[in-house]
Amino acid sequence: MKELAYASGLSVNNIRMIMDREPGLLTDEYVPVGRGVSRTFPIKSLKRAALMHAVTKMGVGITQAARMVAEFSSEFEMNHDGLPANIDAIIPRKYWSDLVKSVPKDEMRHGNNYEYYFYIIHVNETNQPVERKIYVGDMIMEIIDQTYVFQTMIRGEISPGMLEGPSSEAIMAMEGWERGGDFSIKSIMDFGDTPDTWKREAKKWQKVRENCTTKTQINVSLAIRDAFERVRLLRAEG
Numbered sequence: 001m002k003e004l005a006y007a008s009g010l011s012v013n014n015i016r017m018i019m020d021r022e023p024g025l026l027t028d029e030y031v032p033v034g035r036g037v038s039r040t041f042p043i044k045s046l047k048r049a050a051l052m053h054a055v056t057k058m059g060v061g062i063t064q065a066a067r068m069v070a071e072f073s074s075e076f077e078m079n080h081d082g083l084p085a086n087i088d089a090i091i092p093r094k095y096w097s098d099l100v101k102s103v104p105k106d107e108m109r110h111g112n113n114y115e116y117y118f119y120i121i122h123v124n125e126t127n128q129p130v131e132r133k134i135y136v137g138d139m140i141m142e143i144i145d146q147t148y149v150f151q152t153m154i155r156g157e158i159s160p161g162m163l164e165g166p167s168s169e170a171i172m173a174m175e176g177w178e179r180g181g182d183f184s185i186k187s188i189m190d191f192g193d194t195p196d197t198w199k200r201e202a203k204k205w206q207k208v209r210e211n212c213t214t215k216t217q218i219n220v221s222l223a224i225r226d227a228f229e230r231v232r233l234l235r236a237e238g
Contacts, residue, residue, distance in 0.1 A: 004041050007230045008049035013050070014062045022066045022103045043116045044082040048073060050227035051083060051141070058143075064177045070142060071172045071185050072149060074094045081111020085228065086221040089135035091122050119228045124236075130225065136223035142214045148173055154219075170202035 005012045005027075018026055026045040048069050055065040072085050078179075091099070096118070103117040123129060134154060142150040150169040161214035173191075191201040 001039070001042075003167055003231065003234065004049055006234060007046060007066060008149040009053035009227070009230075010049055010056075010062070014052075018049075018052070018066045019061060021063050022070065025066055025070050028095050033171045037207055044077065046116070046227055046231070047083040047085070047224045050223045051218070054220070054223040055141075058108065058216060058218075064183050067170075067183070067185060068149070068174065068177070071171060071187060073150065075171070076151065077111075078089075080110075082111060082113060082115075083220055083224060084139050085115040085224040086137045086139065087115040087118050087209070088138045089119055090130050090225075095122060106176055115224075116228055116231075120232050120235075123229075123232060130229070132222070132229075134222065138219050142209075142210045143174075143216040143218075144205070144209045145214055146177065146216075147175065148208060150205075150209065168202075170198075170205050173205070231237075 001012055004010075005015050015026065026044055028048060048236065051069050051073070052062065052065045055068055056062060060068070076083060097132070099118050099121055100114070102121050103114055119130070136154055137236060138154045140152050142152055143183055149172045151171045152169045170188045172188060173186050175184050188198050188202060188205075192198055
């Protein structure tokens with residue numbers, strides 16, 4: 001738990017609070033060791049915790065941040081088992097075949113868990129820290145007027161990637177996150193029963209997005225890479 005807290009930037013008390021108030025968000029496994037219990041967390045949990053810490057930098061309470069991350073990540077994780085660190089942008093494909101040999105076989109079966117291992121192994125073996133910057137392909141959490149949340153990617157001259165257009169980028173609408181107890185979240189799929197109704201609602205959100213008063217962007221992938229690097233340095237120190 002201490003390692004998860006250190007890597008994500010959250011406090012141990014934050015982690016405990018999330019586990020008490022939002023059970024299952026930081027999925028864990030319990031492994032008996034002697035008289036106590038050693039708690040290990042999946043890589044998916046590290047990625048979520050890293051994003052939670054980034055969200056709290058906006059002044060959002062930890063419980064509200066946890067709920068925001070849970071809704072924001074759920075659909076993407078159904079297909080990928082974890083938010084993206086965008087390792088493709090920083091480790092050339094020519095290294096991948098060798099890296100795969102060093103990753104535990106079970107981890108290659110779990111969505112994008114390989115990203116964590118690729119990052120740690122590659123940086124340690126090359127002794128070349130990854131430049132901390134924005135890369136094409138990084139996932140962005142975009143919050144419009146403190147209400148509408150979109151999930152998009154930084155696009156360059158390459159293919160736009162996984163997400164295409166506002167109808168697929170609209171994720172959720174929030175109310176009252178600055179008021180704590182009045183906080184509520186509605187998924188885009190709560191606005192109707194069919195894909196057509198969701199698209200119509202998303203177009204309304206997109207209009208607000210294009211004419212907004214405030215826009216907050218969180219680089220999800222960079223927050224995750226920061227967490228990977230903190231784990232790497234912590235373990236290197238022994």
